[in-house]
Amino acid sequence: MAARGSALVLAGALLLAGCTEADDQPSQPSAAPAPATPSSSSASSAPTTPSPGASGRDLALSQPVEDSVYPDMGDPGVDALHYDLTLDWDPGSRTLTGREVLTFRAADTAETVRLDLGPDLEVKQVRAGGEEVAHEHTGKDLVVALPVERDERYRLRIDYAGTPRPTEAPSTRLDMEALGWHTTPDGETWTMQEPYGAHTWYAVNDQPADKALYDFTVTVPSPWVGVANGELTSRTEADGLTTTTWHLAEPASSYLVTLATGELEMTEASSASGVPLTYWTPVDEPRWLRRVQRTGAALDWLEERLGPYPFDTAGVVVVDSESGMETQTLITLGDTAYTTSMPVLVHELAHHWYGNQVSPADWRDVWMNEGMAMYLQGVWEAEAAGIPVADQMDRWAVWEPQMRAEAGPPAAYDPQAFGEGNIYYGPALMWHEVRGQVGDAAFWDMARAWPAARDNANATREDYLAWVEERLGTDLDALTDAWLLDESSPLRD
DSSP states (O other), X not given: OOOOOTTOOOOHHHHTTTXXXXXXXXXXXXXXXXXXXOBOOOOSSOOSSOOTTOOGGGGGOOOOOOOSSOTXXXXXXXXXXXXXXXXXXXXXXXXXXXXXXXXEEESSOBSOEEEEOOTTEEEEEEEETTEEOOEEEETTEEEEOOOXXXXXXXEEEEEEEEOOOOEEOSSOOGGGSEEEEEEOTTSOEEEEOSSSOGGGTSOBOOSTTOEEEEEEEEEEETTOEEEESSEEEEEEEETTEEEEEEEEEEEEEGGGOOEEEESEEEEEEEOTTOOEEEEEEETTOHHHXXXXXXXXXXXXXXHHHHOSOSSSOEEXXXXXXSOEEOOSSEEEEESSTTTTSHHHHHHHHHTTTBTTTEEESSGGGTHHHHHHHHHHHHHHHHHHHTXXXXXXXXXXXHHHHHHHHHHOOTTSOOTTSTTOTXXXXXXXXXXXXXXXXXXHHHHHHHHHHHHHHTTTEEEOHHHHHHHHHHHHTSOOHHHHHHHHHOSSOOOOO
């Protein structure tokens, strides 16, 4: 997610020092049923990291945990493996009709299965093993009366419909007051849902520790089109409706899923290394296409530093928002000069290594995503402006104490101040200190190696920092503890 918190009183020249287009300058940032028959499972436990050579749905094996920051979201007893979502959107009646088939592994033996689903969506029926299963839907909790046994696999079919509405965000940022499904006055829709919000439009284990595979079938009135993550596998038109199907080949946390509907134009391209690029932009606003076509250049720059792009496809969908989100393979960007700027493209693409390829197991460690993405953005800005990276860090360091004071230390932040500047700038400065201590070659080797070391998996802070220290061959405990956990900003070298 791009940094736009209320703590960020930085001027445009500070945030976007390397921009070459006038309209890249941002506005002032604001800061008792029959049980299903389980399929057999050869797995005796769920690894945090998929085993080498894992394929099919085993690629999505996770070990969910109760989130320490938002414990009401998600259920550590559910390990979602695959979501097959068939979604029909009627913009006239503002009705979403969904049929979801969820394949999951039971992480624990239990009498019921709990998922997150927005209260505005009415569940018509839940089926498992060919039989209807009783359920209760109170608030955002969908509880299915299905006894499950640890490590066995099950399949649920959930039919639902309603008018989705976003949920309040735990943040003071003006560009993310609400999470999940948004509907424009014209009935077009888009989603952004970090740290949670996917449950506003489908039944989900809405926590970062649970990564799953996805397939989407989206139907809307023509000439509108539905856009989602992954590869577009078909597009058909019949009886005044357009149906698209999408396949996400590698697992994603729920906050990295995207869906948009509207009159969007598709433009195809490729990066210098041959990554297929697709841009979905409003048909009547060609300027957004011109701006996001720089995605290839941003990807080229990142591949020089982080290695090959970790997914099969990349692209951007431009929506009626003021924020930007690193949704997996298809970045969701608001239609503003800031959110379509080159620094934001670099930042959100960097997340495909840091945040998407390897994701935090707990929202306390969102800094693991944002710190390196922000540092890479800073390096790009410095290079574009022709200044030393140290000068860019000096500029950011002026404001970092204020951000820390307002929202807390990056790794112990106020839960009602999610996504504020503290999780971006302090960890970015920390990484620059590490780089200065170990040297460029060792630092960039570490930065490049980490995402591949935890490909398609989750990690904890302890796992991450222990790996970094081993890779660099040095003790960083004092430095990282100070930058991540101290109430006051550390002194810089």
